Amino acid sequence: MDSASPAPASAPKAWYRPSLTQQIVLGLIVGCLVGWWMSTMEVEARKDWDVWMKVPRDVFLHLIKAMIAPLIFASVVQGFAGTGDMKKASRIGWKALLYFEIVTTFALVVGLLAVNLAQPGAGVVLPAEAGSVASLAKPQTLPEIILHIFPTSIIEAMAKNDVLQIVAFAVLFAMAVIAAGDAGKPVFNFCASLTGVMFKFAGIIMKFAPFGVGAAIAVTVGQQGLGSIIVLGKLVLTLYAALVVFVVCVLGVVIWIAKVPLKPFVRAVREPFILAFTTANSEAALPKAFELMERLGVPRGIVGFVLPAGYSFNLDGSTLHLAVASVFVAQAAEATTGIHFSLGQQITMMLMLMLTSKGVAAVPRASFVVLVAALESFKLPVAGAFLILGVDALLDMARTSVNVLGNCLASVVVARWEGEFDDAKAQREFGDKPA
Numbered sequence: 001m002d003s004a005s006p007a008p009a010s011a012p013k014a015w016y017r018p019s020l021t022q023q024i025v026l027g028l029i030v031g032c033l034v035g036w037w038m039s040t041m042e043v044e045a046r047k048d049w050d051v052w053m054k055v056p057r058d059v060f061l062h063l064i065k066a067m068i069a070p071l072i073f074a075s076v077v078q079g080f081a082g083t084g085d086m087k088k089a090s091r092i093g094w095k096a097l098l099y100f101e102i103v104t105t106f107a108l109v110v111g112l113l114a115v116n117l118a119q120p121g122a123g124v125v126l127p128a129e130a131g132s133v134a135s136l137a138k139p140q141t142l143p144e145i146i147l148h149i150f151p152t153s154i155i156e157a158m159a160k161n162d163v164l165q166i167v168a169f170a171v172l173f174a175m176a177v178i179a180a181g182d183a184g185k186p187v188f189n190f191c192a193s194l195t196g197v198m199f200k201f202a203g204i205i206m207k208f209a210p211f212g213v214g215a216a217i218a219v220t221v222g223q224q225g226l227g228s229i230i231v232l233g234k235l236v237l238t239l240y241a242a243l244v245v246f247v248v249c250v251l252g253v254v255i256w257i258a259k260v261p262l263k264p265f266v267r268a269v270r271e272p273f274i275l276a277f278t279t280a281n282s283e284a285a286l287p288k289a290f291e292l293m294e295r296l297g298v299p300r301g302i303v304g305f306v307l308p309a310g311y312s313f314n315l316d317g318s319t320l321h322l323a324v325a326s327v328f329v330a331q332a333a334e335a336t337t338g339i340h341f342s343l344g345q346q347i348t349m350m351l352m353l354m355l356t357s358k359g360v361a362a363v364p365r366a367s368f369v370v371l372v373a374a375l376e377s378f379k380l381p382v383a384g385a386f387l388i389l390g391v392d393a394l395l396d397m398a399r400t401s402v403n404v405l406g407n408c409l410a411s412v413v414v415a416r417w418e419g420e421f422d423d424a425k426a427q428r429e430f431g432d433k434p435a
Contacts, residue, residue, distance in 0.1 A: 035221025060212025111323025
């Protein structure tokens, strides 16, 4: 996943208490079966089932929308105010943030290229939604887009879930919190507390996800048949292929440029990588990543800054996933609305995703939250987000492990950039003699 608060150590769960991921997969399976059964009904007989199946789906969607504004505002203020103190910002911090932005931009580019080449959403037909084509029918000009970023009322922006305006206001507000010094500390502490509360709120909402997913899939399959789900296999393959290309071509080039010792790095990162993949929880791998990167030769001070900061600013896998998922929905929406989502609009959405993906980095199933917000902002059908959530368990493992891999590499790159990486220690700990 993008990030989630790690669960405290406890006894193994009983077989009848499955994890959230298992519950969502179960909801997907049950929803497909119910939808298949509904598809055999006559149209009139299916109408009542459609109405009632849409209730849990829409309840879940409403709760997701309700948390977007406070969560993004609080987390952006906390993140920027916590790391943006110019007096405390060091050379390492700026290098890390610069590296994060460059690499996540490449992640967006790779995702954008992959989804436009593979066209995974071309065969998907989504139910028409009221108002879903309003903003696409009359696209804003560049001056209008720039002016729209800055709100006249933050309350109005939050009421409309206008993510761009919320982020813009939150960044400026965070700068004011920093400038206020001691007077700004209570505000910062409040935003930190609100962020923590919203994370818990998100966790509560996600407990309802299996029902929302099952109901959404049941409605879709009931209307379109099981063939509507098979096409999602192309989305999964597209994301996995894009992540492989990103790791080999982008992170591989970074390893070559920074002269990172490949074999020791692979041996050091494999355990947190596998842990992240199997648990779909990047923070579950954080303690092990701390230990192993320090053993690899990265100074403790650099590890201590880069890895935690990367969990907000360097979510390579999640960023790439958002690029693929958002354009997938736009491609699927084109069959319904008949309106083409242009490359310029895709790039505008990517710029917004660069900000919003950082704003809610530690939310369970954060990519879904950010995706819904992006679709809302660009008036694209949110029904596509539910289809994606149905296979999110498969997508989650891949993007989470790439997030961890990218952050581990970032700590090594920054250490090398500072001239403090210990090559001898890397060879001693992870060289030809396995650790």
